[in-house]
């Protein structure tokens with residue numbers, strides 16, 4: 001009897017979550033085509049930013065391959081900001097390592113992804129006094145994200161990560177496995193390496209051309225709430241050696257990436273990987289699939305219109 005009831009409950013649950021999924025998908029499409037993104041596209045096309053050569057190259061790379069590799073100092077020749085980000089990272093690393101030795105329960109981690117210690121995680125209050133947040137909200141970064149997305153984007157997630165080394169024989173879990181991000185059909189993630197990242201530090205990896213619309217976009221294609229984590233071996237077999245790019249790089253490496261394409265990383269085995277990251281997505285994503293990780297603690301009046309749109 002108990003068994004029958006449990007099976008019935010499981011079936012009800014399954015139907016309910018299938019219905020819920022359909023609802024979320026429909027909401028996303030509606031916001032993409034009509035409710036949110038249409039106005040956002042109009043705002044962008046009525047006021048296109050002028051990009052310099054470096055920004056134009058980033059956009060061209062993203063369009064061609066789904067990623068663009070640069071260096072923070074080339075991208076944003078703003079030494080004081082870089083120094084402040086480095087300071088922020090040094091403090092985060094030292095606090096993390098003290099807690100790892102003394103009070104691991106104090107580490108900010110998310111369930112199922114305990115290998116990443118986060119500076120902020122979700123629910124943070126962030127203002128322009130936070131250097132990485134200031135960089136992410138800068139016109140320079142935002143103009144790239146908005147131009148690639150073709151709309152006024154939302155800065156959805158901002159954080160600094162410390163990926164803890166683990167045994168080489170450990171199984172890859174969560175984002176250490178190949179996946180497409182569920183957030184949006186087209187999105188921009190940035191990764192700024194805050195230490196030198198070699199093979200032992202779990203470099204980010206990406207399959208060029210795998211974003212929707214790319215040559216490999218049809219492999220387990222992106223769908224809202226779709227099958228985002230195919231079996232690793234099967235994906236690798238399909239890639240047939242024409243595979244992935246591995247982003248080892250020195251401190252200061254800055255990567256822009258459309259992570260609706262296949263990627264993985266953070267499988268550090270020899271030393272920790274420390275990086276700053278941010279996600280820019282469309283308003284439709286925030287309306288249906290995702291949640292902003294922070295609230296802006298400053299005054300919206302101090303921001304120009306696209307920045308206010310992105311941060312609030």
Ligand SMILES: O=C(O)CCC(=O)C(=O)O
Nearest residue numbers: 175181203204264265266
């Ligand atoms: O940690 C990494 O390199 C991968 C991160 C990732 O999968 C993501 O941010 O979506």
